[in-house]
Amino acid sequence: MLFCEQCRVHVTGSSGRCPLCQSPLTGQPEENAYPVLRAGKSPLRLPLRLAALATVAVAAACFAINLSLPDTGWWSAIVAAALASTWLLLGVTVRKRGSPMKAIVWQLGAVSAVTLLWDLCTGFAGWSLDFVLPIFLPCVQLAALIAAKALGLRPADYLFSLTLCILAGFLPLIPLLCGALGVVYPSVICAGISLVALAALLLFKGAELKADAQRRLHL
């Protein structure tokens, strides 16, 4: 064991200096009680940073070319918006990668919002409400169900997310009832599928759903 003459204390480990006064120690070094830790870095960190840098470079190049050729219209804004949308969806996925069911719900929200925004900003032709969302929502419900079964999750681990996906399937009814739709039948089919899914959920997993709600809503 090591000894510090100044502080009159023994020191374990292999350090050459006193942890209190930093004077040199006398005696025999021993093994350390704490491991030397290598800095652990996430394997995703470097690729994500490189991709982010590449995105900025592409956007900057597009703006530069666009500014040099003003007659071609503001197409660089569309490129930038597309890159931003991609990053939003990628970011949601990476952030929620620990829990796939949560990731699905977040992707549902992000994709819906991005689709609506694109439609709104490109003159609101109504394609998002007429077609994209009513087709996308039942697909997400199916994806959530497949993910839950494929991962062998317990009801408590997927019911809440699955319920949210199913309830989101009724949202196309809002523009339908407001008369904002050009084409009605995809939204009607979407709501119908959601109703059947909700009924199946309540019939087959009603008890589990109730227990889950009791846990989540306890005061």
Next chain:
Amino acid sequence: MNDRSYLPWWRLDNAAKIFPSTSSAHDSKVFRFFCELKEEVEPAALQAALDRTMERFPLYRCVLKRGWFWYYLEDSPLPAVARPEDLPPCFPLYPSARRSLLFRVLYYRRRVSLEVYHVLSDGAGALDFLRALVWEYLSIRYPQAGLPQGGAPAFGVSDQQKEADSFQKYYEKPARRFGLDPAAYQIPGERLPKNRLAILEGRIPTASLLACARSRGATLTELLTAVLLRSIHEGMRVRDQKKPVVITIPVNLRNYFPSFSSRNFFAIIHVGYDFGRNEDSLPAVLAQVKRSFEEKLTQEQLKAQMNSLCALEHNFPIRMAPLPLKDVVLRWANRLAAHGATASFSNVGRLAMPKGAEKYIRQFGVLTCAGCLQACAVSFQDSFVITFASPFRSRETERVFFQELSRLGLDVTLTTNIEEEAEQHVVL
């Protein structure tokens, strides 16, 4: 009962309710107990021991989930795995990228460490788990020693007793109102990078420390609190001395109210000293510390404190507030409470292992991470181990503390993780 829908879950106890909202990378609310054996740890035996121990502590098989109004614990099929120590001490367990159990078992050379998120349990509760784990390990690793199977620690305590929320049991609606503690001195200084903790353990022979305390008519905790107060004072600037130095001391309520719970059941007392107005000699500080302990460590005082905290939790408008709002308010309240304390000292006390197991164990130790300077102590046979965990680059408080103990004639042996970076080429 419909078996498929049945899933065990637990409400958080009163003390645990504040922890999920206020844990962060620099204040992980994770504490570590370690047991240093006389021989190197055998990973396979440790894993087998962990599997056996898990069967006896159902509450440890759970994850933390967010409800709409409160967090709660839910049974989980995740396996408990004993891993080689590859993380900094008290690394956050929640929130983390992946859902995990709320404790981890680590080993390095001769040490077995149990790190527990404070939501799950307090020190006394976690100690039951560690003692059971070490006992199982020793009986697997040394079958020839003939450790009696019925003698494991925490046997004879039912699962319901271990899971009991003792705060609820002893809560009575109080008449007292809340008051804010006056602002305490805050240790200034640059923090270590990456929210690292500097660990400094001091091992002192229990008998001589006890004799030293007794000769001054004090208990171990009182003496060490007084020495700690003076060590902090040593680093204070004169203009800071108008603020008192306040040390928070957790008190195990199981010693005051019968309980076998493995969950949280503690209260916190504040012991302060105003160096601006009072003498800074050890006898003067010790006398004041003894008075504070006598005043505050009574069943009525502790009950009053427990009741006022539980009353908050039972307040209907507070219960109705959605969890994101509670998160914000609790974080703010936690910051406010932190202003009332300079450092913290927790003496877990004397730890016993069943007969036959002692000869394989060298020492136990405990440390915790809570954003400010923390000292924790535990004694096992003749080794009293006090561990400082500090987020600061400067270790002047610890230096003065251990030098003072050495001056009091005590034989101090220090162990640290501090120089690890400098020594990468020496040992791995």
